[in-house]
Amino acid sequence: MRFWYQWYFHTERGRNALRDMRGPLSKLLWKLWSPTWAFDDATFARSAASLDNRDYVDVVVHSYEHRNGQAAGDPRHAAVEARLSRLPRIGVPTIVIHGADDGVQPPHRSDGQERFYSASYQRLVPAGVGHNPPQEDPGGFADAVLRLAKA
Numbered sequence: 001m002r003f004w005y006q007w008y009f010h011t012e013r014g015r016n017a018l019r020d021m022r023g024p025l026s027k028l029l030w031k032l033w034s035p036t037w038a039f040d041d042a043t044f045a046r047s048a049a050s051l052d053n054r055d056y057v058d059v060v061v062h063s064y065e066h067r068n069g070q071a072a073g074d075p076r077h078a079a080v081e082a083r084l085s086r087l088p089r090i091g092v093p094t095i096v097i098h099g100a101d102d103g104v105q106p107p108h109r110s111d112g113q114e115r116f117y118s119a120s121y122q123r124l125v126p127a128g129v130g131h132n133p134p135q136e137d138p139g140g141f142a143d144a145v146l147r148l149a150k151a
Contacts, residue, residue, distance in 0.1 A: 002104055005029060006064040015061055022051045034130025036101045043135070089118040095148045096122070097141060099129035120151060 005025075008014035017025055027044055030037075050056075065071035073081060094117050098110045107125050114121040124144055129136045 006068070009061050009064050010068070010070065015057060018060060019057045022056065023048055026051060030132075033103045034099070034101065034132055034136055035103050036128050037130050037132070037136045039135070047135075087116065089116055091118045093120040093148055093151060094122070095124065095144050097124045097126065097129075097133045097144055099131060099133050099136065100125050100127045101130045104131045122148070 005014075009018055026048060030039065030044065062071055066073055096110055096113065098105070098107050100107055110123060110125075113123070122144075124140075126133065126137050126140050129140075134141045
């Protein structure tokens with residue numbers, strides 16, 4: 001169930017829903033992605049303004065189609081994609097903030113990822129936070145970024 005919307009957007013009906021009901025559909029997804037976040041209408045409205053652009057539906061649909069092998073990527077990035085497909089170790093200090101209540105990717109999905117990093121790596125799993133740590137826990141998010149920057 002976690003990824004139903006991605007497959008829905010592969011259909012004409014899903015694309016039409018995203019085009020015609022992007023606000024209510026996005027609000028539903030926010031609730032599913034971050035089930036413990038009690039955001040208000042004003043918070044949603046501030047972010048929902050970004051949904052009102054002519055490229056929104058095409059970009060969202062292409063992203064999910066590309067992710068699932070149904071659309072080609074930009075050929076300008078083919079060399080980078082080829083390098084990344086070899087899973088090189090990441091050599092920059094990294095902090096992963098994975099909400100304990102993430103309704104898209106359960107926290108256990110980010111367990112054991114430190115093997116992909118050659119520089120410092122820290123993983124935080126804040127309680128009561130879902131898929132959007134910067135908005136759900138702005139203080140904790142900012143503190144983590146500042147600690148990383150100081151290190």
